[in-house]
Amino acid sequence: MNFKNNKPSRFGISLRYLLLGAAALYTVEASAQTKVNPNSQTSIGAAPAKGQKKSPNAPFVNKANMDLSAKPGDDFYTYASGNWIKNNPVPAKETRWGSFNVLRDFNINAVKSILNEASQNKKAAPGSVEKRVGDFYAAGMDSTTIEKLGYTPIKADLQQAAAVKNVQGVLDQAATMRTSGIGSPLFGFYVGQDRKNPTVMIPQLSQGGTTLPDRDYYLKNDARSTKIQEAYKKYITQLFTLTGVPQAIAQKNAENIFNLEKKMAAAQMSRVEMRDPYKTYNKFAVADLSKATSNIQWNSLMAKMKVTGQDTVLVNSPGFFKELNTLLTSTPVADWQTYLQWNVLKSAAPNLSSPFVNANFAFTQVLSGQKVQTPRWQRLSSQTDNAVGELLGQLYVKQYFKPEAKARMEELISNLVKAYEIRIKGLDWMSPATKEKALAKLHAFTPKIAYPNKWKNYDGLEISRSNYFQNLRNSNQWDYNEMVSQLGKPVDKTRWGMTAPTVNAYYNPVMNEIVFPAGILQFPFFDPNADDAINYGGIGAVIGHEISHGFDDSGSQYDKDGTLRNWWTPEDLARFKEKATALQKQYDAYTVLDTIHVNGKLTLGENIGDLGGLNAAYEAFKMTKQGKSNDKIDGFTPDQRFFLSWAQVWRGNILPESAAQQIVTDPHSPGEYRTIGAPVNMDAWYSAFNVKPGDKLYKKPEERIRIW
Numbered sequence: 001m002n003f004k005n006n007k008p009s010r011f012g013i014s015l016r017y018l019l020l021g022a023a024a025l026y027t028v029e030a031s032a033q034t035k036v037n038p039n040s041q042t043s044i045g046a047a048p049a050k051g052q053k054k055s056p057n058a059p060f061v062n063k064a065n066m067d068l069s070a071k072p073g074d075d076f077y078t079y080a081s082g083n084w085i086k087n088n089p090v091p092a093k094e095t096r097w098g099s100f101n102v103l104r105d106f107n108i109n110a111v112k113s114i115l116n117e118a119s120q121n122k123k124a125a126p127g128s129v130e131k132r133v134g135d136f137y138a139a140g141m142d143s144t145t146i147e148k149l150g151y152t153p154i155k156a157d158l159q160q161a162a163a164v165k166n167v168q169g170v171l172d173q174a175a176t177m178r179t180s181g182i183g184s185p186l187f188g189f190y191v192g193q194d195r196k197n198p199t200v201m202i203p204q205l206s207q208g209g210t211t212l213p214d215r216d217y218y219l220k221n222d223a224r225s226t227k228i229q230e231a232y233k234k235y236i237t238q239l240f241t242l243t244g245v246p247q248a249i250a251q252k253n254a255e256n257i258f259n260l261e262k263k264m265a266a267a268q269m270s271r272v273e274m275r276d277p278y279k280t281y282n283k284f285a286v287a288d289l290s291k292a293t294s295n296i297q298w299n300s301l302m303a304k305m306k307v308t309g310q311d312t313v314l315v316n317s318p319g320f321f322k323e324l325n326t327l328l329t330s331t332p333v334a335d336w337q338t339y340l341q342w343n344v345l346k347s348a349a350p351n352l353s354s355p356f357v358n359a360n361f362a363f364t365q366v367l368s369g370q371k372v373q374t375p376r377w378q379r380l381s382s383q384t385d386n387a388v389g390e391l392l393g394q395l396y397v398k399q400y401f402k403p404e405a406k407a408r409m410e411e412l413i414s415n416l417v418k419a420y421e422i423r424i425k426g427l428d429w430m431s432p433a434t435k436e437k438a439l440a441k442l443h444a445f446t447p448k449i450a451y452p453n454k455w456k457n458y459d460g461l462e463i464s465r466s467n468y469f470q471n472l473r474n475s476n477q478w479d480y481n482e483m484v485s486q487l488g489k490p491v492d493k494t495r496w497g498m499t500a501p502t503v504n505a506y507y508n509p510v511m512n513e514i515v516f517p518a519g520i521l522q523f524p525f526f527d528p529n530a531d532d533a534i535n536y537g538g539i540g541a542v543i544g545h546e547i548s549h550g551f552d553d554s555g556s557q558y559d560k561d562g563t564l565r566n567w568w569t570p571e572d573l574a575r576f577k578e579k580a581t582a583l584q585k586q587y588d589a590y591t592v593l594d595t596i597h598v599n600g601k602l603t604l605g606e607n608i609g610d611l612g613g614l615n616a617a618y619e620a621f622k623m624t625k626q627g628k629s630n631d632k633i634d635g636f637t638p639d640q641r642f643f644l645s646w647a648q649v650w651r652g653n654i655l656p657e658s659a660a661q662q663i664v665t666d667p668h669s670p671g672e673y674r675t676i677g678a679p680v681n682m683d684a685w686y687s688a689f690n691v692k693p694g695d696k697l698y699k700k701p702e703e704r705i706r707i708w
């Protein structure tokens with residue numbers, strides 16, 4: 001699995017989408033931007049010495065953040081977080097602002113101080129982690145050189161793209177661009193585990209070729225979509241004119257590129273279809289695929305993509321490749337030239353001189369609503385994390401994470417697994433045969449905590465202090481080579497899909513692993529000095545969420561070894577699907593923005609994750625001393641604090657433009673609905689807040705959905 005390219009910020013907008021489906025990791029939250037809390041006092045690893053009980057995060061449930069005038073049974077979100085929402089608008093340089101973002105913002109500042117120190121350390125030894133990270137950052141911060149260069153770094157690439165003569169030339173140039181780290185035109189490609197035989201790494205082709213965040217953006221013609229389409233064409237026009245192309249020709253290029261990408265978009269499967277691990281599993285002998293797409297000789301093309309000795313390939317969307325095959329000959333070569341040039345331009349724009357950066361931001365604004373550009377140091381901190389994240393991670397954990405934190409986290413995970421086991425055994429809808437398989441899967445989970453046991457050292461990656469653009473290219477190339485080098489080797493189970501400072505977590509079905517980077521192990525998810533209600537309602541529910549991904553509508557199709565293989569009896573599967581459909585309907589009914597509502601099908605896996613996760617966390621919490629007591633803290637019972645902790649993880653504001661995008665592209669429901677979506681199905685929430693018939697969020701006991 002090419003985790004690296006799963007990050008959206010790398011080449012601009014679309015890579016994450018291209019790789020969705022086959023390469024998806026099941027995360028707890030969407031934003032793959034950056035990272036964690038620097039507040040060393042609140043970090044899980046920086047627990048104060050025994051007996052010292054002070055935490056800057058106390059009181060862990062703060063009434064000043066709540067709106068006590070709201071009735072929990074009518075509007076639990078406002079009750080729990082109303083004043084926080086009112087007092088914390090989205091900052092101008094952000095598109096959303098909630099607990100995840102606050103942690104990321106703290107953390108990006110921590111990373112900044114590490115990077116400043118590393119880049120200014122004159123004594124750092126050549127080749128050392130500090131020297132390489134510092135040089136990467138320093139080169140990117142050298143705006144004088146970057147401005148002077150303008151678009152010089154991509155001139156040769158643009159000329160090469162303009163020189164292709166025929167269909168074979170288009171394919172060859174696309175392969176060169178991919179292996180040189182210039183971009184990923186035409187389609188997506190990565191190397192990952194074979195889902196039906198996960199001990200083997202296999203080349204995988206995925207639909208792609210487009211730029212906008214989803215196929216819908218090309219195919220819909222409502223006002224919101226049309227506005228974005230026009231802005232996109234304007235952006236294309238602008239980047240071409242910045243390289244000296246006359247306005248009229250640049251405009252024509254924009255029309256042609258848009259129309260070509262629209263045809264590719266129309267051939268792509270929807271995100272809901274892409275969530276189906278069987279539908280997206282299409283194994284071809286390379287020779288047979290060449291017969292199905294006669295304009296593409298995959299044997300020679302893959303060799304140009306540095307893939308050798310492979311006679312089979314996985315294709316997530318054969319229909320897309322059929323259409324691409326047709327387009328290759330039905331589209332004039334001149335249009336392919338501009339398309340390839342566009343791929344050079346769009347990948348480079350965020351990293352060139354300011355006219356390019358500004359044009360890129362102007363377009364981003366239309367998509368996301370962001371008011372002002374993120375400062376250079378912050379973009380560079382993220383970029384350093386993207387490019388050499390496991391070098392930066394080594395410096396980060398040295399300063400912000402202590403080994404004893406792993407032990408605390410291990411204990412929490414083990415308690416969550418115990419609780420999950422009890423819950424599986426007690427399920428009234430599942431037969432003993434399926435339960436046995438589910439328990440086997442539960443006990444086969446591999447947890448990974450904080451950071452990799454084995455760091456990637458990027459051996460052979462050249463980093464210069466004076467050439468930022470080349471550093472990026474080198475890094476992309478290094479990633480590509482490292483990815484294809486996995487073919488023919490045993491699966492490396494030590495790999496991580498996120499860097500240590502990341503504020504997120506994931507489940508990876510083919511490894512059957514749950515992964516928690518150091519970044520998320522902080523308040524409001526976790527605080528070593530908080531009561532159990534806070535930690536179980538926070539990080540406990542996150543652990544439960546990731547475990548539940550192994551049992552959601554998609555993850556449950558993989559067995560304990562990560563193989564895509566049915567382990568359910570037909571009756572149990574039918575009952576599971578019925579419950580999932582009920583949950584889908586619950587979320588379909590949530591309206592986000594004028595006519596836009598949550599897509600219950602797209603978000604189903606995440607919502608099953610939340611429901612299963614919060615239930616398991618509650619079960620585990622009830623095994624603790626506090627969970628068994630009724631002693632109030634700051635006026636709240638243990639159960640109330642558990643649910644309020646959950647709620648404060650999901651509080652947040654989002655710009656309307658970003659909300660509209662999220663609903664189309666993000667498999668996670670908006671925070672407001674995550675706050676209430678699981679609790680309204682839990683009897684304990686009703687008792688904790690005295691929710692009664694007639695209250696707006698009330699569901700009759702027999703309508704409450706219980707899955708895991």
Ligand SMILES: [Zn+2]
Pocket residue numbers: 026027028029545549605606609
């Ligand atoms: Zn998730």
